[in-house]
Amino acid sequence: MTPRHPERRTERLRLRQWSEADLDALAEMDADPDVMRYIGDGSTGTRERTAAALGRVRAAWDERGHGLFAAEETATGELVGWVGLAVPAFLPEVMPAVEIGWRLRRRSWGRGYATEAAREVLAFAFGEAESESGSEAEADTRLERVVSICHVDNHASLRIMTKLGMTYDRTTRVPAHGQPVRVMALTREEYHSSA
Template sequence: MTTRHPERRTERLWLRQWRESDLDAFAEMDADPDVMRYIGDGSPGTRERTAAALGRVRAAWDERGYGLFAAEEIATGEPVGWVGLAVPAFLPEIMPTVEIGWRLRRRSWGRGYATEAAREVLAFAFAEAGAGATAGAGLERVVSICHVDHHASMRVMTKLGMTYDRTTRVPSHGQPVRVMALTREAHRASA
């Protein structure tokens, strides 16, 4: 497979590939109990876990041609978090599928960044795969998964046009999650 690492821009954000210099900002984000409250079992992350995640993100892009983008505020150059596509192997009952997800630093909450970035990532997800600046992942369907009490993420999913698929529990830690879905056809119809 030819490795490609696309970048995208929105009005306020640069969705780019991750750099080693992102580690401090993302480790700070992952260590914040408020940010991690609804992620996994709710435990704050460690710097080591974040560093390992950076390596997995790069490998996912190389392997699949899609992955998580680092989201940077264009005006300030500050990392605001990440948004992108991943395989949600932690929830086997919905496999095979691809998930769109996001995580923002607390100081970036409430600015509409998650919705803005996720709209651009969905455009990438559903664009035809291939070479060139407009190439995408060529997906037919995308899901998003969040803890049932994570109302802010649910609002983003609704704004994106996602519809309810199911409520279930993550086997590894038992947390209840809601799964929302969007097809390429529905995405195009709403555009």
């Protein structure tokens, strides 16, 4: 099967593949202590670490047929962050699993972008045709279940998970750094029954 690199659109966002030109904005986001507060152990990233992560993100699409989308504001072309699907290997107790997640630049917070983009990513995850741009559906993605994981104090992310229809799965700790996290989940059946 030929690897696919889809693009999706929402009312205000273009969810696209990554380019080298995205590195500056991504590195700025990863270096922001407010953005990284609830990510991993809370430490900020360096440009070098961000560049390496960007390479892994791009490779994930070829390996798995899904990954993290660059989220770009349609009106301005500005990168607001990312939203997408990843394998949460950092939390072995939930494996095998696919996680939906997001990270936005601080100046893009509070606009509903994460929820808007995550809804489109769920449609992609569960194999629904794209409604906004009319491009070809990625119908064989069709995951059966997705999880979302956030630090227990990250109330903004928890609100998004709840808006997406996700329900509580468990509270646990990440083995690598001991941070407490909440795991939420949504099955394809639950997604379709609530649509």
